[in-house]
Amino acid sequence: MDLCKSLKIGDWNAAKEFLNHHPQTISAKITVRGQTALHVAAEAGHVHIVEELVKQMSEEILETKDIYGLTALTQATYYGNYRMAECMLGKNGNLISIPDSEGSIPVVLALIYGHLKLAHYLYLLTPPEILMPENGTMGATVVCEAIHNKALDIALELVRRCPQLVFAQDTIGVSPLLALACMPDYFLSGNRLVFWKRWIYSGIRIQSGGFINDIRLNIQKPAGNRSRSNGKEIIGSGIKHLYEMKLTHFLSNELLSRMKEQLSISNIQQMRTGRVRDAIVRATKEGIFEFVFEMVKADPVFVWSHDAGSRNIFSVAVQYRRAKIFSLIYGLNNKNAFAVYTDSFYSNTLLHMAGMSAASTSLNDIPGAALKMQRELQWFKEVESIVPLRVHGKLNNEGLTPRQLFTKNHEDMMSKGEKWMKDTASSCTVVGALIVTIMFAAVFTVPGGNDQNNGFPIFLNKKLFLVFIVSDALSLFSSSTSVLMFLGILTSRYAEEDFLESLPRKMIIGLSTLFFSIVAMMTAFSAALLLMLHEQSWIFKPVICLASIPISLFVLMQFPLLVAMAFSTYGPSIFDSKMKRWF
Incomplete structure (x- = not known):
């Protein structure tokens, strides 16, 4: 003791x-x-x-x-x-x-x-022979755990040393293929980047030759010290984060390429042991386009991979709303074979899968319940356009057609979408009506007043007065338009089809004209104030700064929604229907 x-x-x-x-x-x-x-x-x-x-x-x-x-x-x-x-x-x-x-x-x-620094050190000292697949599951376990814990250089080096590990299983039956298929963040398709981050990301260069050839030297360094970009230090945490992200993507794609090479020379037993089909289905659920594309391109027979419920990868892609993976169907000559295929549990067709509610995670990036409903309708319409007509009325085991299943599963989303549209329209109507009132009154109380002899405004010949009048009129007309659009939303019938284009169009027009009316109102106010102060230059800048405050607040609160709605309604389709044959 x-x-x-x-x-x-x-x-x-x-x-x-x-x-x-x-x-x-x-x-x-x-x-x-x-x-x-x-x-x-x-x-x-x-x-x-x-x-x-x-x-x-x-x-x-x-x-x-x-x-x-x-x-x-x-x-x-x-x-x-x-x-x-x-x-x-x-x-x-x-x-x-x-x-x-x-x-x-x-x-x-x-x-x-x-403990990645320690893991790199221990890996270098571990005898290679005990990691070989003929000596047990330890080698596959090292690869899988290295993948799960972002030590991709260890996984890549070990797979390059012993390619057979691609099809080996670890102690719980997971293969390196399946482990990689569970990591969407390791691929570009699993990361949503804003435009400026995409621009920086595309400009980052990874020295592939030196990095891969000297990988044993690189893994001796702590994980945080491996970053290098053309011999220049990465400056700034944001850029460093993007560099590390691209380095992860690079290593993942290198590892995927090694796996693909082994897949092309493997036999049926190795594929079963390596759980290749399970990995493809899992990658489809996670939305890892690179993984699915490379696997089915290596052997097109994998396009028939299915889960325990006999759902093929296109049914799974529809179920989890993976548009890029689903677009692969346009590159097939026999897409009708997938369109009429039913699962083994509920006899659901591809169109029935589109009628099911999407997983919540696939709609997280869409703002507002109405836009979520719009995206669900876009999915249903797109799948409906490629399946044969006889599928439209096919009943599943619940006795429901695809359209009936869609209506049943989206009642709650439709109700939330209606409430969201009405609440938004009500709030904006108040603002629009207030601007109409102010701008209507302002035109009869012009700055400087009117000439008592002829009734004309005193500042009629001033350029700033012209700016005031034009801005006032534009603000009045645009705010009136926005109020009418929002009233149209409030009195809409809210049918399913309305969420596809009619309601979003009204909201887009309403928000756009409301934003324009606020800008015009602030312009009219600034012009009037400068006229009354006899165009004193020292007051000009503070007035402009103060007038920009409400405009900036509106942009911060509502403009992202306006852009998202316009892009979703009138932007490019989320599906690549022009995809060429890919094998």
């Missing part, structure tokens, strides 16, 4: 004195968990004590396991202590190959717990 206490609190002098009087305790198990002094010091995180204990221990004692099958190295690996691992392995290199009670060697544990 005295020794254990000294080790836990980091008192090496007391522990050393105890060991001098009782040297046999250096190898004894001193806790109820069967831990040695080295276990206790490693668990407590006292590096200086671990270093002293390792000097006094033999290689055999370092291999001692506690009742849970953990060596002291395994204990240090749990906590990601690089110095401890380096110290122990310097004394006994065999520790690198000793698994815990669940069969995981240190490099696997380091990956599982996210």
